[in-house]
Amino acid sequence: MGARRRLLGLSLGLAVLTALLFYLSLALGQVWIDPLSLWLFETGPSTAADHIILTEIRTPRAILSVFIGGILGLSGAVLQGLLRNPLAEPGLLGVSASASLGAVIAIYSGLTTLFAYALPFSALGGALISVMLLRLLAGRSTNILVLILTGIAITSLAGALTSLTLNLSSNPFAALEIVFWMMGSLTDRSFVHVSLSVPLIILGAILLFSTARALDALSLGQDVAHSLGIHLRRTQIMAVLGTAIGVGAATAVSGAIGFVGLIVPHLLRPLVGNKPGHLLPVSALGGAVFLLTADIAVRILFPANDLKLGVVTALIGAPFFLWLLFTFHRGDKP
Amino acid sequence: MILEARSVLFQRGEKQILQDVSVQFDRPELIGLIGPNGAGKSTLMKLLAGVLPCDGLITLGGRALQTIPAPLLAQHIAYLPQERTVHWALNCQEIVALGRTPYHPGLFRGPVREDDQAIETAMAYMDVHAFKDRVFKTLSGGEQARVLIARVLAQETAFILADEPTNGLDPAHQIGLMQLFRRFVTDQQKIILVSLHDLALASRWCDRIILLNKGSIAADGDVADVMTKTQIGSVYGVSTAQLIIGERPLITPVDLLKQ
Incomplete structure (x- = not known):
């Protein structure tokens, strides 16, 4: 069938692109390092610094770009399918802000010094609470406005509580550090961050992928999906838990990186024929491509300024979101 | 297999929507579910399809619906709601193919030959081949209705519960659909329950009528x-005229009854 071949072709293309960008992400930076020739041919004191840069700095950063971009794209695609709404996205719905809040509380309460996993777990807890709130407040409504407003309200509440935490902090330097951290970045991340987040991101991705068939059936509405043998509750739990675990873990190490889950599925949807289930694998790959590209762009274009990744994705994403709203006529409503 | 409701109650908030409904479907027939607006037709359909949980007991083959695994239930009962909801820009073939969902409860088993065959047959029955690659939203109301019915047929169930399937169809397609349902009853031994507002269609094509x-x-x-004149009169508040066409009566509302 044409659609399946197109899906396979697009997935392969995006996978190759991800590999290429991963390689570039290792090679590009203040100094050009060719990872292949370094690993294969050269050894000795002259390349020791290159080795350290490559393995300690760039490799974890590239790995995190792939996994975090992937989970953000994937969760965007799943949330859009679940809520049958093209404007759903973990960042827009307050998931990222709530995860940040969880992380900030963990840092300030000193939990992170006691127990390394406190950071991802408490980010995850924040994410979980926000998704549950969202389901509670807007889950039954089919009105897009209710959903967006609920997301805004949750984001504001999480933002206010984060500010409160910062406000109460006695150490201004720590507060500044947290503010920068919250802007979202992959700079100076190590393999500790990789080992903290990647297993949880993979777990979240498995839960999210398990909803694919149900999301397809949900295209015909909840009642029909139910009559086609879909467990709606189970699907919702998988999507909510998967998003909270995956995005929570991602936010815990990178800070809030927004709009990836909005832009990526939206761009890919017409290419894979609109079936929500088909959108999942390509959105994961597309998210990885998007974040790798953005992270490389940050390094190349503004090497001196330490521009934050989350700032760049928001600068691309917010106008995109505006454009979406502009073109979102009632008649085009999916 | 027998689908049976025993003393079914349904309440929404304060409002009692269904009370003490007992009904049984045990042989191939085309059943018309009629009744005025708000009589509870759609709710009864949803309960029988297992889409809504209820007080009382609805059983399929002696087993309560709630105890039957959802995909298995979906291999026996297909449900077509009144609203023609399709999110995203799915094309018609993709929609019909969704009828095969109950046969693939796992994540990784892809479509097999029987699926393709069922989809093809369903599309042929509903005559939707001509626009199978078109996006659902670009079709006319009648074409949309046919695509969604094809989805139900692709599900290949013994029971079909269709909520006002003739809504928005022109007379030719209304009659065509009722004839098709009749064919399914005689050729494939299906049990088909349709809710209808059109009393003429109901009287002309159904084997059995349930008046709610x-x-x-x-x-x-x-x-x-x-x-009967009195029954329809007291429930709907309209007078009726009756024709006999062949062996069958055709009943149509004529005027409001003066109270």
């Missing part, structure tokens, strides 16, 4: 027994 009024079953039986 204010959440209770007012009458259940042959067209001639159920759709």
Whole structure:
């Protein structure tokens, strides 16, 4: 069938692109390092610094770009399918802000010094609470406005509580550090961050992928999906838990990186024929491509300024979101 | 296999929507579910399809619906709601293919030859081949209705519960659909329950009529027994005229009854 071949072709293309960008992400930076020739041919004191840069700095950063971009794209695609709404996205719905809040509380309460996993777990807890709130407040409504407003309200509440935490902090330097951290970045991340987040991101991705068939059936509405043998509750739990675990873990190490889950599925949807289930694998790959590209762009274009990744994705994403709203006529409503 | 409701109650908030509804479907027939607006037709359909949980007992083959695994239930009962909801820009073939969902409860088993065959047959029955690659939203109301019915047929179930499937169809397609349902009953031994507002269609094509009024079953039986002047008059508040076409009665509302 044409659609399946197109899906396979697009997935392969995006996978190759991800590999290429991963390689570039290792090679590009203040100094050009060719990872292949370094690993294969050269050894000795002259390349020791290159080795350290490559393995300690760039490799974890590239790995995190792939996994975090992937989970953000994937969760965007799943949330859009679940809520049958093209404007759903973990960042827009307050998931990222709530995860940040969880992380900030963990840092300030000193939990992170006691127990390394406190950071991802408490980010995850924040994410979980926000998704549950969202389901509670807007889950039954089919009105897009209710959903967006609920997301805004949750984001504001999480933002206010984060500010409160910062406000109460006695150490201004720590507060500044947290503010920068919250802007979202992959700079100076190590393999500790990789080992903290990647297993949880993979777990979240498995839960999210398990909803694919149900999301397809949900295209015909909840009642029909139910009559086609879909467990709606189970699907919702998988999507909510998967998003909270995956995005929570991602936010815990990178800070809030927004709009990836909005832009990526939206761009890919017409290419894979609109079936929500088909959108999942390509959105994961597309998210990885998007974040790798953005992270490389940050390094190349503004090497001196330490521009934050989350700032760049928001600068691309917010106008995109505006454009979406502009073109979102009632008649085009999916 | 027998689908049976025993003393079913349904309440939404304070409002009692269905009370003490008992009904049984045990042989191939085309059943018309009629009744005024708000009589509870759609709710009864959803309960019988297992889409809504209820008080009382609905059983399929002696097992309560809630205890039957959802995909298995979906291999026996297909449900077509009144609303023609399709999110995203799915094309018609993709929509019909969704009818095969119950046969693939796992994540990784892809479509097999029987699926392709069922999809093809369903599309042929509903005559939707011509626009199978078109996006659903670009079709006319009648074409959309046919695509969604093809989805139900692709599900290949013994029971079909269709909520006002003739809504928005022109007379030719209304009659075509009722004839098709009749064919399924005689050729494939299906049990088909359709809710209808059109009394003429119901009387002309159905083997059996269930008349629902204010959440209770007012009458259940042959067209001639159920759709009497007095019965229709008291439930709908309209007078009726009757024609005999072939062996069958055709009943159509004529005027409001003066109270």
